Amino acid sequence: MVRSLIDITDLSTGELEELLETAQDIIAHPADYARLCAGKKLATLFFEPSTRTRLSFEAAMYELGGNVLSVTDAASSSAAKGESVADTAKVISCYADIIAMRHPKEGAALVAALNASIPVINAGDGGHCHPTQTLADLLTIRREKGHFDGLTVGLCGDLKFGRTVHSLINALARYENVRFVLISPEELKVPSYVKKEVLQKQGLAYEQTTDLEAAMPELDILYMTRVQRERFFNEEDYLRLKDSYILTPDKLRGAKQDLAILHPLPRVNEISVAIDKDTRACYFKQVLNGKYMRMALILKLLKEAGTL
Numbered sequence: 001m002v003r004s005l006i007d008i009t010d011l012s013t014g015e016l017e018e019l020l021e022t023a024q025d026i027i028a029h030p031a032d033y034a035r036l037c038a039g040k041k042l043a044t045l046f047f048e049p050s051t052r053t054r055l056s057f058e059a060a061m062y063e064l065g066g067n068v069l070s071v072t073d074a075a076s077s078s079a080a081k082g083e084s085v086a087d088t089a090k091v092i093s094c095y096a097d098i099i100a101m102r103h104p105k106e107g108a109a110l111v112a113a114l115n116a117s118i119p120v121i122n123a124g125d126g127g128h129c130h131p132t133q134t135l136a137d138l139l140t141i142r143r144e145k146g147h148f149d150g151l152t153v154g155l156c157g158d159l160k161f162g163r164t165v166h167s168l169i170n171a172l173a174r175y176e177n178v179r180f181v182l183i184s185p186e187e188l189k190v191p192s193y194v195k196k197e198v199l200q201k202q203g204l205a206y207e208q209t210t211d212l213e214a215a216m217p218e219l220d221i222l223y224m225t226r227v228q229r230e231r232f233f234n235e236e237d238y239l240r241l242k243d244s245y246i247l248t249p250d251k252l253r254g255a256k257q258d259l260a261i262l263h264p265l266p267r268v269n270e271i272s273v274a275i276d277k278d279t280r281a282c283y284f285k286q287v288l289n290g291k292y293m294r295m296a297l298i299l300k301l302l303k304e305a306g307t308l
């Protein structure tokens, strides 16, 4: 089976380092990378809405000199006729060299990888995980802070359904003395499988709170997230919880001067636009970093598959 990226833990710490280094080299010397994927095709299969992730994969492939085939919604693909993910993966393997797939069902990318003959990249599977967003997050933290060890990381918002949060915890858990402050309403706490399998198993320091402002002064990173409306079972709960946290300039009063504020985007209401001009706001830089990390990842997986 060729190498895919389904979960961030599929990559060793050394491989994360290698991807971060490649991305930084791409930033410094883009022309050296501009033809490396000439003649190769990326298929983006997105069965859930996306702006950044799909377009950043596509921009990444174009900037490597490659081409893109794209399915942008389930309704316009054979999934609407009842085709299985397994069959779709087999079919796309006949047309493309690598797949980036987003799907509403947890585990769908894994099913695709088990059936494809080309690398599959999980671009988000339901409320489970989103490893390439984590790659964007890691490059952002590396460029802002220079290191991961010893950071206090506040994760705020929908920690239950927010797949980016689950993957980021998994990635940062491997560094020394990282502390997590998990800030959410009671109903949207980090799932117990993440707490048991990652935080507790690895003996990591974490605290859970509902109070963002009280946690603020100790944070080096504040990772805000959107309440994931599409994963709620009823609209009433969503309406009650959607504005649990709204980051405004006054809430930053107690924050460190070198705090880095991240958000995977899209933002709904949880960060006031007044924060955008604060030098601590990193979420638009994070978008750009995502493209560079996806370029590095595409290169790595195509090399390992023997395609490059």
Ligand code: NCD
Pocket: 052, 053, 124, 130, 133, 163, 164, 225, 226, 264, 265, 266
């Ligand atoms: C995230 C996602 O799809 O999980 N978006 C993204 O890929 N940048 C976060 C979100 O949708 O809230």
